[in-house]
Amino acid sequence: SQTIHQWPATLVQPVGSPLSLECTVEGTSNPNLYWYRQAAGRGLQLLFYSVGIGQISSEVPQNLSASRPQDRQFILSSKKLLLSDSGFYLCAWSVRPGTQYFGPGTRLTVL
Amino acid sequence: KNQVEQSPQSLIILEGKNCTLQCNYTVSPFSNLRWYKQDTGRGPVSLTIMTFSENTKSNGRYTATLDADTKQSSLHITASQLSDSASYICVVSARNDYKLSFGAGTTVTVRA
Numbered sequence: 001s002q003t004i005h006q007w008p009a010t011l012v013q014p015v016g017s018p019l020s021l022e023c024t025v026e027g028t029s030n031p032n033l034y035w036y037r038q039a040a041g042r043g044l045q046l047l048f049y050s051v052g053i054g055q056i057s058s059e060v061p062q063n064l065s066a067s068r069p070q071d072r073q074f075i076l077s078s079k080k081l082l083l084s085d086s087g088f089y090l091c092a093w094s095v096r097p098g099t100q101y102f103g104p105g106t107r108l109t110v111l
Numbered sequence: 112k113n114q115v116e117q118s119p120q121s122l123i124i125l126e127g128k129n130c131t132l133q134c135n136y137t138v139s140p141f142s143n144l145r146w147y148k149q150d151t152g153r154g155p156v157s158l159t160i161m162t163f164s165e166n167t168k169s170n171g172r173y174t175a176t177l178d179a180d181t182k183q184s185s186l187h188i189t190a191s192q193l194s195d196s197a198s199y200i201c202v203v204s205a206r207n208d209y210k211l212s213f214g215a216g217t218t219v220t221v222r223a
Contacts, residue, residue, distance in 0.1 A: 006154075032209050043115075043200070043215040044155075051209075090154055098142045098204030100211060102154035 002027035006091050006103040013110055019064075019078035021106050023091030026072065031093040033074040034100065035066055038088040050074060086110045113138040117201050117214035124191055124221055132217045134184040134201030142206040146175050146186045149198045149216070158186070158199075191221045 003026045013019060025031055032051050036044040046059045048066035056066050063082050067075045074091055091103040115136045124130045136144070143162045147155035159168040159175040161184070168175045172189045188195055201214040 041215075041218075043213045046210060049210065088152070094209060097207055097209050098211070099145075099160075102147075102156075105152065105154045107152060 002093075002101065004091060004093055004101060004103040006089075006106050008106060009104065010107045011109070013081050013108065015083055015110055016080045019076070019081050019085070019108070021076040021089055021091075021108075023074040023076075023103055024072055025074075025093045028072070028093065028095055030071060031095050033068060033072075034092040034094075035074065035076050036090040036092065038090060038105075040087075044090065048076070081110045083110050113203070113205060113212040115201055115203050115212045115214040117199075117217050119217060120215070121218040121220070124219065126191060126193060126221055126223050128191055130188050130191060130219065132186040132188075132199055132201075132219070134186070134214055136182050136184070136201070136203045136212065136214075138182075138203040138205050138212050140206040141179060141182075142204045142208070144175075144177055144184050144204075145202045146173070146184075147200040147202060149200060151197070155200055188219070191219075193221050193223060195219060196221045 005024050034049045035047040038044050050056050050068045064078050089106045092100040094100040118133045145160045146158045149155040158170050158173050161168050161177045163179050174187045177184045198216040198218050200216040203212045
């Protein structure tokens with residue numbers, strides 16, 4: 001069966017510090033991978049998606065970047081965090097249109 | 112533009128009571144509609160999925176309906192339990208599109 005992992009589960013970082021969130025998927029090959037951000041009381045906002053190694057599409061201009069160094073690994077990064085980067089970050093995977101499976105999420109607080 | 116709107120934004124119900132959540136969408140061409148349950152601080156978990164030809168889908172005490180003509184869906188929770196307290200998100204996908212359209216969610220609070 002397929003599983004998706006995210007870490008860390010929670011993170012508190014000062015403004016201006018770097019960020020690295022990791023997502024890995026097990027039990028499937030060549031998945032599409034997604035990073036979402038969920039602000040309090042808001043819907044999920046798609047940040048990045050990837051259809052293959054090294055292929056990243058950005059949905060909104062922002063302070064964040066994403067990379068996919070391996071088939072089942074997706075990393076969300078920032079060189080300098082802003083207060084507005086606080087939120088709940090979700091990674092998801094899919095192998096066919098219309099179906100995505102979500103990870104447990106990372107709660108990021110920027111102080 | 113593909114959009115998904117949910118109502119109400121939040122609701123409070125007493126344990127054992129029923130409630131219904133609404134979802135309207137403008138996604139086209141329609142592929143499927145999912146209802147997700149998201150506990151606080153957790154990732155969303157799929158409750159039901161319906162395609163164009165399906166009108167009703169149940170998962171235990173959760174029953175989802177779909178009217179593809181009016182582009183409306185509802186999620187009915189029967190005999191609510193404290194564990195039903197969560198955010199319920201309506202998600203619609205367009206045909207052959209890997210990206211999804213999300214509603215903002217309805218926060219349900221069940222009180223004893």
